[in-house]
Structure formats: structure tokens, C-alpha cells
Amino acid sequence: MTDTRRFSLAATILLAILSVVALLPIILIVIASITDEHALISNGYSYTPAKIGFDAYYYMIKQGAIIVRAYGVTATVTFLGTLVSVVITSMLAYPMSRKNFKYRNILSFFVFFTMLFNGGIVASYMMWSNIFHIKNTLWALMIPNYLVNAFNVFLVKNYYSNNVPDALIESAKIDGASELRIFGKIIIPLSVPTIATISLFTALIYWNDWVNGLYYITESEYFGIQNLLIKIMNNVQFLKSGTANVLGTGNIDLPGTAVRMAMAVVGILPIVVIYPFIQKHFIKGVVIGAVKG
Amino acid sequence: MKNKRVKKNRGLTKSGPLLLIAFPGILYLFINNYIPMFGVFLAFKDYNFMKGIFGSDWCGFQNFKYLFRQDAFVIIRNTILYNLVFIVIGTILAILVAVLMCELGTKSRVKFFQSSLLLPNLLSWVVIGFIGFAFLNADTGFINNTLIEFFGGEKIAWYTTPKYWPAILTLVYLWKNLGYMSIIYMASIAGIDKSIYEAAQIDGAAKLKQISHITIPMLKPTVIVLMLLAVGRIFYSDFGLFYQVPMNSGALYDVTQTIDTYVYHGIMELNDVGMSAAAGLYQSIVGFILVVSVNALVRKFDGENALF
Numbered sequence: 108m109t110d111t112r113r114f115s116l117a118a119t120i121l122l123a124i125l126s127v128v129a130l131l132p133i134i135l136i137v138i139a140s141i142t143d144e145h146a147l148i149s150n151g152y153s154y155t156p157a158k159i160g161f162d163a164y165y166y167m168i169k170q171g172a173i174i175v176r177a178y179g180v181t182a183t184v185t186f187l188g189t190l191v192s193v194v195i196t197s198m199l200a201y202p203m204s205r206k207n208f209k210y211r212n213i214l215s216f217f218v219f220f221t222m223l224f225n226g227g228i229v230a231s232y233m234m235w236s237n238i239f240h241i242k243n244t245l246w247a248l249m250i251p252n253y254l255v256n257a258f259n260v261f262l263v264k265n266y267y268s269n270n271v272p273d274a275l276i277e278s279a280k281i282d283g284a285s286e287l288r289i290f291g292k293i294i295i296p297l298s299v300p301t302i303a304t305i306s307l308f309t310a311l312i313y314w315n316d317w318v319n320g321l322y323y324i325t326e327s328e329y330f331g332i333q334n335l336l337i338k339i340m341n342n343v344q345f346l347k348s349g350t351a352n353v354l355g356t357g358n359i360d361l362p363g364t365a366v367r368m369a370m371a372v373v374g375i376l377p378i379v380v381i382y383p384f385i386q387k388h389f390i391k392g393v394v395i396g397a398v399k400g
Numbered sequence: 401m402k403n404k405r406v407k408k409n410r411g412l413t414k415s416g417p418l419l420l421i422a423f424p425g426i427l428y429l430f431i432n433n434y435i436p437m438f439g440v441f442l443a444f445k446d447y448n449f450m451k452g453i454f455g456s457d458w459c460g461f462q463n464f465k466y467l468f469r470q471d472a473f474v475i476i477r478n479t480i481l482y483n484l485v486f487i488v489i490g491t492i493l494a495i496l497v498a499v500l501m502c503e504l505g506t507k508s509r510v511k512f513f514q515s516s517l518l519l520p521n522l523l524s525w526v527v528i529g530f531i532g533f534a535f536l537n538a539d540t541g542f543i544n545n546t547l548i549e550f551f552g553g554e555k556i557a558w559y560t561t562p563k564y565w566p567a568i569l570t571l572v573y574l575w576k577n578l579g580y581m582s583i584i585y586m587a588s589i590a591g592i593d594k595s596i597y598e599a600a601q602i603d604g605a606a607k608l609k610q611i612s613h614i615t616i617p618m619l620k621p622t623v624i625v626l627m628l629l630a631v632g633r634i635f636y637s638d639f640g641l642f643y644q645v646p647m648n649s650g651a652l653y654d655v656t657q658t659i660d661t662y663v664y665h666g667i668m669e670l671n672d673v674g675m676s677a678a679a680g681l682y683q684s685i686v687g688f689i690l691v692v693s694v695n696a697l698v699r700k701f702d703g704e705n706a707l708f
Contacts, residue, residue, distance in 0.1 A: 114607040118500040119509060125497065126516035129575065132531045133519065135542060139534055151545025152534045199425025202418035209415045214422060221433040224688045227680030228663050229673060230439020231432070233453055255428045286417035315524035318639065322668065333526045340530065340647070364540055371530035378522050386515055389522075393580060394587040 133375070140164070140369035144362035152368070163365035167373070170346055173327075174335070174373065180245065181331035185313040188249040192256075192309045193302055200260045201290055204267035205276070215264075222257045232322055247323035248331060253312055259305045262396065266301040267294065304392040307385055314378065332374050339370050346370075443681040447673035463678035471662060475679070479658040482566075482642075483634045486573050487627060490581055495619060497578060498585035499611055517579030525640025528576065532645050536568075560651040569656065572645050573638075588622040589615060625698055632694035635659065635687045659683045 139152040143160030150157055167174055202208050203215050225231075231251065241247045271294060279289045295302075317333035324334060327345075338345045343363040439453075446459040497517065504510045520528070535542045536558035544555045558564060592615065600610050637658035646656040657665075659679055666676025 110606050115503055118503045122497070122500050122504070122509075122513040125578075126513045129516045129520055129579065132535070132575070133523075135534050136531055147540060151540040152537075152542045153546050154542075195424045195428060198421045199429075202422045205413065205418060207413045208418050209412050210419065214426075217426065218429065221429055223691055224437065225433065225684055226436030226439050227677065227684050228660075229442055229667055229677040229680050230436035232667055233439060233442065233673075234431075234435055237453060251432065254432070255425050257429075260425070286414075286421060290421055311522060315522075315526075317524060317526045317644075321664075333524055336526045336530065337644075340526075340533065367530065368534060371527050374527050374530075375523055379519075382515070382519065382522065386518070389518070390514065390583055393583045 136368045136371050140365060140372045142365060144365050147364040152364075160362075160365070162362040163369035166346075166362055166366055167369055173346060174332075174370075176328070177330050177332045177335040180248070180329060181314060181333070184245060184248040184331060185310050188253065188313045189306055189310045191249070192254045192259075193306050195255055196259050196305060197263050197295065197298065197302065198290070199255065200263035201267060201294055203260070203264045204271070206273065218257045218260050228322075236323065242323050243326045243329055245329060248316070248319050248329070249313075251319055251323070253309070253316065253319075256309075258396070259309070262305060263298065263301055266298055271297055303388060304395065307388055308392060311378075336370055336374050339367060343367055440677070440681050440684070442673060443677035445674060445677075447677075449671070459674070463674040464682070467675050467678045467682070471657075472679075472682075474654060475657050475659050475662045478655065479637050479660075480634055482569065482573075482637065482658065483630070485566075485570055486577075487630045487634075489570065490574060490577060491623060491627060493574060493578055494581035495585050495616070495623070497582035498589055499615055501582065501586055502589045502615075503607070514579065514583070517582065519579070520576045521580045523576070525638075525644040528572065528640075529644035529647060532568075532572065533647065559647055559649045562652050562655045565646060565652055565655045569641060569645060573641055576641075584626065585619060585622065588619055592618045621701075624701060628694045628698050628701075632691040633687070635683050635690060637661075639664065 135152060135154060138154055138156060139147065140163055141159055141161060142153070142156035143158035144162050146157040146160070199214075199218065203211055203218070205211065208214075235241045235247070235251050241250065275293060276289055279293055284292070315333065317331075317337060320329075320331055320334035321337070324330060327335075327338070330338065343361065343366060346361065346366065442453070443463055444458055444460060445453075445456045446462065447453075448456045451457070501510055501513065504513075523531075533541070536544075538544060538555065538557045538559070541558070543558070548555055556564070558568075596614055597610055600614060605613065637660050639660040642656050642658045642661045643664065646652045648661075649656075659682075663676045663680050663683075666672045666679065
């Protein structure tokens with residue numbers, strides 16, 4: 108065997124082992140979620156369940172309202188948050204990319220400084236909860252922290268600087284187009300790839316966020332999927348509380364051990380489903396971010 | 401006529417419409433990022449819920465005094481040590497993975513390996529907390545019920561035994577971030593001139609020699625820049641890792657509490673706003689100094705990769 112072949116075999120084996128190690132933990136919760144509750148209680152979570160059972164999923168379907176609601180909250184927040192974030196971010200980045208804009212440097216510094224210094228969570232928490240009274244509203248999940256990220260602004264700004272020729276803007280101006288029109292009709296269509304990248308990253312942040320919920324949400328009707336998961340980890344009986352009386356299903360036994368894992372599976376399901384489609388763009392985004400990080 | 405006016409303004413365009421376009425973003429950053437900067441005065445107040453933010457009494461450096469008398473050592477030690485371990489082990493493993501991936505070129509298995517290693521990075525810390533629970537939980541966890549059962553030995557109450565947690569947290573961190581970190585190094589390796597390898601091959605250099613004499617030295621600038629940037633953030637920790645994975649277990653605080661989790665406990669659980677604010681301000685200021693000085697170093701070393 109040649110040196111190259113031997114080396115590539117070794118690389119394949121090592122990486123295969125690492126890949127399996129990366130996937131095994133996720134596989135455990137999937138298997139655990141379809142294990143019979145009694146088998147779980149006597150043998151624990153395991154890759155080789157003594158008995159398969161879908162009790163956890165039946166239970167979740169019966170108690171579905173609370174989960175559907177959390178899903179709805181997260182989906183709404185993810186969609187609106189990403190949309191608003193991408194719009195505001197590109198609008199902020201565009202003037203920064205215009206070489207003949209007088210306040211270009213001041214604006215860049217204004218954005219950049221937020222990467223260097225922050226007032227800390229305490230002041231931010233006090234402001235959002237005492238001045239804007241954002242606690243227990245959907246806004247609390249959407250607005251604090253994530254709408255504009257300086258890093259994304261610079262990513263978009265660099266894209267504009269490198270891909271939108273000045274002459275294009277000048278000629279549009281000579282034709283009498285307003286700045287807003289230029290931005291909407293020329294810049295946005297030209298920047299679809301970078302908009303796709305930051306949308307992907309922002310949507311992931313919103314879908315996976317639990318910190319805003321932890322700080323600002325105490326009423327269960329505003330729980331997103333992540334905060335519902337936290338609640339269930341602390342008290343699995345919580346699933347029973349929300350809808351049982353309304354639906355008249357209060358007496359079903361709660362398969363608590365399996366339901367915990369089934370909930371986690373439900374939490375990652377959308378990500379795992381879309382992962383094959385976004386994977387390529389995600390990797391590209393990481394690389395772009397890293398090159399100019 | 402029009403040309404003349406443009407010349408007079410030294411080629412500058414009208415600012416009004418552009419400022420208007422930037423306005424929503426400016427407003428958001430002003431509220432979300434700049435107003436809290438003025439809120440650092442909370443660190444110097446004896447915060448009282450009844451008296452409110454502005455009505456509470458000033459207390460000078462009292463909050464800092466308490467902080468440094470009681471908790472500062474542990475939380476700062478944990479924050480810095482974990483970060484150092486993550487930087488060193490993470491960088492070494494990420495480079496190893498990147499080198500191996502690049503050896504395989506563009507084979508379809510590379511795509512599979514890359515996807516598998518990257519998948520954990522897309523999961524939320526809450527879900528990772530659940531996965532940890534499936535492994536570590538004392539009654540039904542996989543380790544206690546299957547591994548320890550099989551190999552023999554005492555069952556371990558993981559969530560109340562601090563000594564295992566430095567290792568657990570490091571493993572979880574690597575599991576989540578290794579794929580992500582290795583992509584960056586892969587991109588960097590892909591940028592190395594292929595003809596250098598061809599020349600080495602003609603000279604009879606074996607694969608391992610090529611890696612140690614070409615790939616690794618060529619990666620040095622990337623490694624140094626990324627490491628320096630990580631050092632600039634050494635006072636910050638990933639809140640999710642230290643809060644969700646240990647399930648916020650009080651028995652583990654000695655080895656799991658970082659500045660970020662400490663600040664959270666202060667506001668949400670202990671209502672000790674002053675001390676939280678003091679810890680947060682300390683973190684912001686030291687963090688600021690570190691980022692600025694590290695950037696100066698990066699600029700000296702490799703101007704193109706400097707943050708500013």
C-alpha cells in the first residue's frame with residue numbers, strides 16, 4: 108500500500124470514529140424516547156431497549172395543546188425576529204458601505220463599539236423589564252439582544268463594498284432614483300446570498316434561544332419550545348397541568364421518563380429535518396465569518 | 401450644473417436619505433447596547449426594589465468589596481481556566497480534524513464526517529442539557545445503568561459530585577464546537593498552494609512529513625490570530641454550557657460557576673442586583689481592555705486579520 112493510501116485509510120477510520128462519537132448522544136435520546144416506560148424505569152436510558160413503546164408520543168399527542176402552543180410561539184418569534192433582523196441589519200449596513208457617505212466612519216464606529224464594550228446583563232435586564240415593561244410578552248423573546256448583531260452588519264457591509272459597483276448606484280441616481288428605491292430595487296436583489304447566510308444564522312439563534320425566555324418569561328402561555336423543555340426538565344408534571352382539565356384527559360398516566368426524551372426529540376426535529384438542506388450554506392457562512400472575523 | 405455642486409461637496413452624497421435608511425438599526429443599537437452602558441452605575445448602588453433604579457442609595461465600591469471578599473476568586477478562576485483548556489485542546493483537535501479531512505480531499509465521506517461533526521453545533525444548550533441528563537442522571541442514566549453495570553463499580557451521583565465536572569464540561573464543549581472550529585482550519589488549509597505539496601512529494605517527503613513541515617507551519621498565522629481573539633474573550637463564558645449542562649446544580653457551583661452564571665444567579669435567584677452589576681461591570685471592563693490589547697497584538701502580527 109502506498110503512503111498516501113495508508114494515510115487516507117487511517118484518516119477515514121479516525122474521522123469515522125469521531126463522527127460516531129458526535130452522533131451517538133443524539134441517537135441515545137431518540138432511542139430512549141421510543142422505549143417502553145417500564146423498561147426505562149428498570150434499565151435506564153439505553154441503546155438496546157428491552158421493549159419498544161410509543162407511550163411518550165401518544166401522551167404528547169393527547170396533551171398536544173401545550174406543545175403546539177410552544178411550537179407556535181417559537182415559530183412566530185423565529186420568523187418575525189429573523190425577518191426584522193435581516194431588514195434592519197441590511198439597512199444599517201448599506202450606508203456604511205457607501206464611500207461618499209459623510210458619516211460613514213462615525214456610523215461604523217458606532218456599530219463596532221458594541222462589539223468591544225457592553226453594559227452587562229444587569230442594566231440591560233433592568234431596562235427591558237422596568238422601562239419597556241417587556242416581561243411576559245412575545246416582544247421579550249424577539250427584541251432583546253438578537254435583532255442587530257454588529258458582526259452581521261459588517262458581514263453585509265463587506266459584501267456590499269465588494270459586490271456592488273459604485274457606478275451602478277451613480278447611474279441609478281442620474282436616472283433619478285431615490286436612495287430608498289436604489290436600496291430596495293438594486294441593492295437587495297444583489298445581496299441575496301449574504302442575506303440568506305445571515306437569515307440562516309439568525310433563525311438558528313432564535314429557534315435555539317432560551318436565555319431571553321429565562322429572563323423575561325414567567326407565564327407559561329409565552330413559553331417557546333426551549334423554555335417549555337426547561338420547565339419539563341425541572342418538573343415533568345408540568346405537561347399535565349396546562350391542558351388536562353380542558354380536554355378531560357387528566358387521568359392518563361404520565362410516562363415521565365420517556366416523555367422527557369421525546370420532548371427533546373421534538374425540540375430538535377425541525378433542525379434535523381432541514382439540516383441536509385442548509386448544511387452547505389451553513390458551512391459557507393462559517394467560512395465567510397471566519398475569514399473576516 | 402449638477403456636476404459643479406457635487407464637486408463643491410467633495411464628492412459627498414446627501415446624508416439625509418442614507419441616515420434615514422440606517423435609522424432603525426441605529427435606534428436599536430442605541431437602546432439595546434448603548435443605554436445599558438450608562439446603567440453601569442447600578443454597580444455602585446445598594447439596589448432596593450421599592451426605591452427603584454434611580455432612587456436606591458449610592459454605596460460606593462461596597463458591592464465590589466463584597467464580591468472580592470466572597471466569590472470573585474472562584475468565578476474568575478473557573479472562567480479563565482475553562483477558557484484556557486478549551487482554547488488549547490480545542491485548537492489542537494480542530495487542526496487534527498481539519499488536516500485529516502483535507503487528506504481525504506473531496507470524497508463523499510468527507511461530507512458525511514463534516515455533517516456529523518457539525519450537527520451538535522446546531523442544537524440548543526437546553527437540548528444538550530437533556531442529552532447530558534440521559535447519560536448522567538443517577539437513576540435512569542446510561543452511564544450508571546449500562547456502563548457501570550457492565551464494567552462493575554459504584555454508581556455515581558454525577559450531578560452532586562464536583563470532581564468529574566471539569567472533564568464533563570470540557571467534553572461537552574468539544575462535542576458541540578469541534579466541527580465548527582475545524583471548518584475554519586479546513587478553509588485555511590484549502591488556501592495553501594498545492595504546488596508546495598507536489599514539490600515535497602517529488603522530493604520524497606512522506607505524508608506525515610508534509611503535514612508537519614508544510615501544513616502546520618502554514619496554519620500558524622490562522623492559529624495565532626484565532627487564539628489571540630479567543631484570549632480577548634477569556635473573561636466571557638458560554639452561559640448555556642455552564643448553566644444548562646450541570647442542570648444549575650448548587651452542589652457543583654464550586655467548579656461550574658463562571659462570571660456569567662454568577663450574574664444570572666445574582667439577578668434572578670438571589671435578588672442581589674448590586675453584586676451582579678459589580679461582577680458584570682468588572683467583566684466588561686477587563687474584557688474591553690483584553691480585546692483592545694489583544695487586537696493591538698494581532699495587528700502587529702498580521703494586520704489583515706486585526707479586528708480594527
